[in-house]
Amino acid sequence: MSRAKAPYIAPAERAAPDLDSGKYLVMWQGPNHPGITGNMSLRLVIEGDSVVDCETHVGYLHRGFEKLMERRLWMQNFPLVCRIAVPEPDFNEYCYAAALEELAGIEVPDKAVWLRTLSLEMIRLASFLMWIGGQAGAFGHGTIAQWSVTMRDYVLDLFEELTGGRIYHMYIIPGGVRGDVPAGFLRRVLETMDTVRKNLDDIELVMFHNVVYKMRAQGLGYIPPDWVDQYGITGPNARAAGLPRDLRKDLGYLAYPRLSFEPIVGTVSDAFERSRLRLLEMYQSIDLIRQIVDMLPARGAFRAKLPNPLHWKIPAGETYVAAECTRGEYGFYVVSDGGDKPRRVAVRGPSYTHGVALMERLARGVNIADVAGLMVSLHTYPPEIER
Amino acid sequence: MNIKDFIAPFAVWKRAFEKPFTVRKPIDERPGAPRYRGFHINDAKACVGCGSCEAICMNQAIDLVPVAGLPAKEGDSGLRPRVDYGRCCWCALCVDICPSGSLGMSNEYVWVDADPEVFRYTPGVEAKPWDKSELGYRRAEGYRLLDGQRVAMPELDHQAAVQSFLELVRGYSRQQAEREADRCVACGLCVASCPAHMDIPGYIKAVRDGQLDEGLNLLYETNPFPEACGRICTHRCEAACSIGAGTGADGEPADPVAIRWLKRYIADQVELADYGRALPRAEPDSGRRVAVVGAGPGGLAAAYYLRLQGHAVTVLEKDEAGGGMLRYGIPEYRLPYPALDKDIAWIQSLGVDIRYGTAVGVDLSLADLAASHDAVYLSTGLPAPYRLDVPGDDHPRVLDGVAVLAAATRGQSLGLGKTVAVVGGGNVAMDAARTALRAGCAVDILYRRREADMPADPDEIREAKAEGARLVEKAIPLEVKAIPLEVKAIPGDPAGALVAWNEARMVQKEDGQRPVPEPIPGAVHEDRYDSIIAAIGQGPDLAFVAESDGIEIRRFKPVVASDGRTSRATIFAGGDLTNERKDAISAIADGHRAALAMDRLLRAKGN
Ligand SMILES: Cc1cc2nc3c(=O)[nH]c(=O)nc-3n(C[C@H](O)[C@H](O)[C@H](O)COP(=O)(O)OP(=O)(O)OC[C@H]3O[C@@H](n4cnc5c(N)ncnc54)[C@H](O)[C@@H]3O)c2cc1C
Ligand code: SF4
Numbered sequence: 001m002s003r004a005k006a007p008y009i010a011p012a013e014r015a016a017p018d019l020d021s022g023k024y025l026v027m028w029q030g031p032n033h034p035g036i037t038g039n040m041s042l043r044l045v046i047e048g049d050s051v052v053d054c055e056t057h058v059g060y061l062h063r064g065f066e067k068l069m070e071r072r073l074w075m076q077n078f079p080l081v082c083r084i085a086v087p088e089p090d091f092n093e094y095c096y097a098a099a100l101e102e103l104a105g106i107e108v109p110d111k112a113v114w115l116r117t118l119s120l121e122m123i124r125l126a127s128f129l130m131w132i133g134g135q136a137g138a139f140g141h142g143t144i145a146q147w148s149v150t151m152r153d154y155v156l157d158l159f160e161e162l163t164g165g166r167i168y169h170m171y172i173i174p175g176g177v178r179g180d181v182p183a184g185f186l187r188r189v190l191e192t193m194d195t196v197r198k199n200l201d202d203i204e205l206v207m208f209h210n211v212v213y214k215m216r217a218q219g220l221g222y223i224p225p226d227w228v229d230q231y232g233i234t235g236p237n238a239r240a241a242g243l244p245r246d247l248r249k250d251l252g253y254l255a256y257p258r259l260s261f262e263p264i265v266g267t268v269s270d271a272f273e274r275s276r277l278r279l280l281e282m283y284q285s286i287d288l289i290r291q292i293v294d295m296l297p298a299r300g301a302f303r304a305k306l307p308n309p310l311h312w313k314i315p316a317g318e319t320y321v322a323a324e325c326t327r328g329e330y331g332f333y334v335v336s337d338g339g340d341k342p343r344r345v346a347v348r349g350p351s352y353t354h355g356v357a358l359m360e361r362l363a364r365g366v367n368i369a370d371v372a373g374l375m376v377s378l379h380t381y382p383p384e385i386e387r
Numbered sequence: 388m389n390i391k392d393f394i395a396p397f398a399v400w401k402r403a404f405e406k407p408f409t410v411r412k413p414i415d416e417r418p419g420a421p422r423y424r425g426f427h428i429n430d431a432k433a434c435v436g437c438g439s440c441e442a443i444c445m446n447q448a449i450d451l452v453p454v455a456g457l458p459a460k461e462g463d464s465g466l467r468p469r470v471d472y473g474r475c476c477w478c479a480l481c482v483d484i485c486p487s488g489s490l491g492m493s494n495e496y497v498w499v500d501a502d503p504e505v506f507r508y509t510p511g512v513e514a515k516p517w518d519k520s521e522l523g524y525r526r527a528e529g530y531r532l533l534d535g536q537r538v539a540m541p542e543l544d545h546q547a548a549v550q551s552f553l554e555l556v557r558g559y560s561r562q563q564a565e566r567e568a569d570r571c572v573a574c575g576l577c578v579a580s581c582p583a584h585m586d587i588p589g590y591i592k593a594v595r596d597g598q599l600d601e602g603l604n605l606l607y608e609t610n611p612f613p614e615a616c617g618r619i620c621t622h623r624c625e626a627a628c629s630i631g632a633g634t635g636a637d638g639e640p641a642d643p644v645a646i647r648w649l650k651r652y653i654a655d656q657v658e659l660a661d662y663g664r665a666l667p668r669a670e671p672d673s674g675r676r677v678a679v680v681g682a683g684p685g686g687l688a689a690a691y692y693l694r695l696q697g698h699a700v701t702v703l704e705k706d707e708a709g710g711g712m713l714r715y716g717i718p719e720y721r722l723p724y725p726a727l728d729k730d731i732a733w734i735q736s737l738g739v740d741i742r743y744g745t746a747v748g749v750d751l752s753l754a755d756l757a758a759s760h761d762a763v764y765l766s767t768g769l770p771a772p773y774r775l776d777v778p779g780d781d782h783p784r785v786l787d788g789v790a791v792l793a794a795a796t797r798g799q800s801l802g803l804g805k806t807v808a809v810v811g812g813g814n815v816a817m818d819a820a821r822t823a824l825r826a827g828c829a830v831d832i833l834y835r836r837r838e839a840d841m842p843a844d845p846d847e848i849r850e851a852k853a854e855g856a857r858l859v860e861k862a863i864p865l866e867v868k869a870i871p872l873e874v875k876a877i878p879g880d881p882a883g884a885l886v887a888w889n890e891a892r893m894v895q896k897e898d899g900q901r902p903v904p905e906p907i908p909g910a911v912h913e914d915r916y917d918s919i920i921a922a923i924g925q926g927p928d929l930a931f932v933a934e935s936d937g938i939e940i941r942r943f944k945p946v947v948a949s950d951g952r953t954s955r956a957t958i959f960a961g962g963d964l965t966n967e968r969k970d971a972i973s974a975i976a977d978g979h980r981a982a983l984a985m986d987r988l989l990r991a992k993g994n
């Protein structure tokens with residue numbers, strides 16, 4: 001279903017609480033709140049301890065990336081785009097690079113295709129590891145965050161070794177990647193995957209076989225499958241609702257068509273189901289990383305020759321390149337007017353759909369103590385809402 | 388919900404005693420990974436101050452600042468990048484683009500200071516603890532943002548080339564030229580080293596953008612001989628080009644941008660008939676009259692810029708065509724006459740009056756000229772060949788290199804015979820040798836030092852050898868002898884001569900001086916050649932200058948100020964006649980400079 005045709009959700013459907021009645025309390029959650037996973041605010045109207053109305057407020061993180069990009073050379077945006085989603089910079093790098101390559105007609109060497117796939121799966125794992133800490137923490141299980149953030153750091157160690165940076169990797173550069181793997185790197189990847197996997201087993205045990213977590217997460221934030229297209233829900237939030245949608249399969253970009261995996265689908269579509277599904281996807285990422293390490297070509301160029309970055313002009317045209325990030329469809333719409341800078345770049349981040357309209361709808365009727373858990377269960381990164 | 392859901396969570400305790408992953412600084416140190424993008428390091432000696440790092444940095448974290456104490460040299464701006472860590476985002480694009488490969492990053496990432504001003508420094512100039520760091524981000528092998536490899540120039544192959552005087556270098560196609568022009572980073576280091584200070588980045592950009600009229604206009608701002616210079620210029624600019632400063636992706640020295648070929652491309656692409664569209668016309672008549680002696684590149688350049696200012700210019704030239712040594716020295720396969728004619732035709736089209744076959748000093752005197760004109764420019768070049776200066780150098784088979792080349796230009800028979808010795812190691816020697824090869828001779832080049840010491844352009848030497856010339860290094864000519872009668876008496880054999888030469892070895896006399904050849908006692912050879920071409924240099928011929936002309940002459944050259952003015956206020960001189968570089972572009976630069984000074988003089992003379 002085309003999103004343009006999605007039914008308009010009329011304000012009449014929303015409760016219009018009479019704030020002067022003395023029955024309600026208005027409460028702000030955020031802009032600085034661990035359950036918000038970044039800088040944004042929820043304006044909650046509370047009756048007793050349940051939420052009657054929720055309004056999302058963004059604007060705290062606006063850095064004008066899309067506009068900035070119009071003032072910078074094509075190559076100069078390469079270090080900029082990673083900042084759009086801090087915990088998952090690589091999807092920005094990939095989408096931006098792939099869009100430019102498509103417009104400029106550049107063939108990326110196979111080795112680079114594999115290395116790109118490797119870094120995207122590694123960051124998927126790292127990002128999920130951070131998320132699961134937040135999810136557990138939102139329900140009071142701080143210990144899991146300690147474990148998972150440590151595991152994430154082990155993955156970031158790998159990134160540091162491969163790319164020279166822990167957070168902003170700046171590795172996927174238009175034309176390919178910036179370097180081959182260092183000696184012994186692949187062995188360390190496999191070792192780290194073993195460590196992470198063992199930890200995931202522990203997390204599975206203490207988080208998903210946990211009476212508190214079950215009681216609070218099960219039934220929370222139910223997303224009916226027919227909302228998926230109405231709201232433009234993608235990624236694990238859609239898959240937990242039973243839709244086997246995964247761009248890695250559906251678009252078959254990079255090396256994914258050469259890897260064996262199946263989209264993981266859930267049924268129940270509540271916060272518990274979504275978190276369980278993400279846990280399974282972490283195992284899946286580990287498996288994909290192992291496959292990639294296996295199949296990575298030993299030799300070959302890792303970057304195509306590109307024109308001089310100081311006056312690289314890209315033929316006029318426009319394209320939309322999307323990839324499956326941890327939260328769903330991540331995409332870059334790039335327009336060139338034939339000049340040395342983009343005419344327009346628009347970034348499509350799944351957090352926008354999940355964290356704004358959907359959150360407002362799902363929060364109604366939720367216990368105030370579960371708002372953070374609900375928000376995290378949608379896996380939102382506010383920086384990517386505001387580009 | 389089952390009993391496991393109550394018990395399992397207690398499993399968290401098993402990790403209570405594990406070693407934490409966090410680093411307890413300063414007890415524990417954690418060095419950055421070998422590729423870590425930490426604080427910058429720069430090899431200030433290798434850096435050429437091109438500013439490419441500054442240009443690519445999207446955060447404007449880099450400023451190129453003057454650095455004291457750097458040895459001044461061509462191809463180095465004397466500036467070095469200063470990094471502001473209040474802006475830097477550690478992307479290392481600056482490292483990726485650096486053509487010299489001097490810039491890198493250390494794996495150091497901790498730097499604590501109470502003074503916020505210190506986090507801005509010039510790596511490699513202001514000492515930092517991580518200066519010597521072997522670790523940290525460097526460009527990966529085989530990875531460069533700038534292309535270190537020049538677009539190959541289509542050329543005739545040497546076998547075919549030596550059969551004729553067809554132009555060897557074929558010129559870039561549009562696509563090739565644009566690709567080559569793309570390699571330029573517009574650092575401008577070349578501009579400083581070009582004697583004429585041509586706007587090289589400007590015209591390269593014009594090539595890139597396909598704005599050839601604009602390009603031609605930029606060329607003519609400083610050089611009215613783009614067709615000729617686009618082929619034969621000594622291209623000192625290319626030695627200064629930052630793109631050639633480091634190594635390419637293949638580890639070989641990178642190629643500088645083919646500046647000269649791009650200049651040629653512009654001039655070749657615009658038809659003479661279209662020059663008017665791009666180039667300025669002469670100003671209205673100023674009423675002043677100027678004479679130029681010599682229609683070489685220097686004289687005609689002066690004529691062009693003087694004419695543009697509206698002065699009436701007459702050029703006196705003793706030969707029957709213009710171009711000077713470009714026509715009568717440089718062979719056709721390097722500079723075809725139609726290309727030279729095109730340059731000259733445009734200059735003439737502005738109304739410059741060239742009187743061919745008019746030798747000053749013979750047909751009219753310098754004094755007459757000075758009397759009938761408001762100012763005079765002398766650009767008579769170096770027409771007098773140096774002699775070998777060995778016994779027997781007046782033997783009829785000892786020929787002068789420039790004379791041989793001039794005869795070739797005039798289509799006269801060269802009469803070199805079958806075997807030729809060319810004595811000398813400069814460009815004239817190479818041109819003479821390759822001309823002799825094209826006349827079907829077997830050619831030996833005798834040079835007193837080693838190949839590496841030869842003043843000729845390395846390309847010329849390479850090509851001469853590829854075309855079949857034999858290079859005899861460390862050969863000092865001793866004598867030219869007539870062939871004894873009994874040997875000579877072979878019917879049909881042209882009368883040759885014997886060259887006696889002494890094998891030499893190179894001796895280092897003083898430190899820093901270049902080694903000198905010293906004859907090895909007894910190692911004397913005697914070889915027979917049909918012709919011996921002396922190409923060891925030319926000197927001026929100032930017979931046309933009389934003492935009464937009031938021009939101070941020192942060491943056979945008029946003494947000139949930096950603007951070309953001689954000791955007589957209205958007479959200027961330049962080109963080979965006065966400068967040390969003795970190449971076309973220096974003569975053109977002299978002509979331009981003198982034209983500006985003469986224009987000032989003419990305007991100041993009152994109406
Ligand atoms: C064989 C050879 C190869 C060369 N190769 C290169 C090269 O590859 N690249 C490069 O940049 N340079 C090269 N040069 C040098 C270059 O040709 C000269 O630097 C340049 O031509 C100097 O210009 P000019 O105007 O000073 O003098 P010239 O070009 O020598 O012109 C002087 C003119 O004055 C005329 N003249 C002299 N006396 C009188 C008089 N009394 N009355 C009237 N007219 C007179 C002469 O006939 C001549 O036309 C080469 C030179 C030679 C000889
Ligand atoms: S040589 Fe390298 S470090 Fe030096 S100014 Fe140029 S780009 Fe910067």
Ligand code: SF4
Pocket residue numbers: 440443444445446447448449470474475476477478479480481482
């Ligand atoms: S690392 Fe990036 S931000 Fe820092 S100075 Fe270099 S180009 Fe600029």
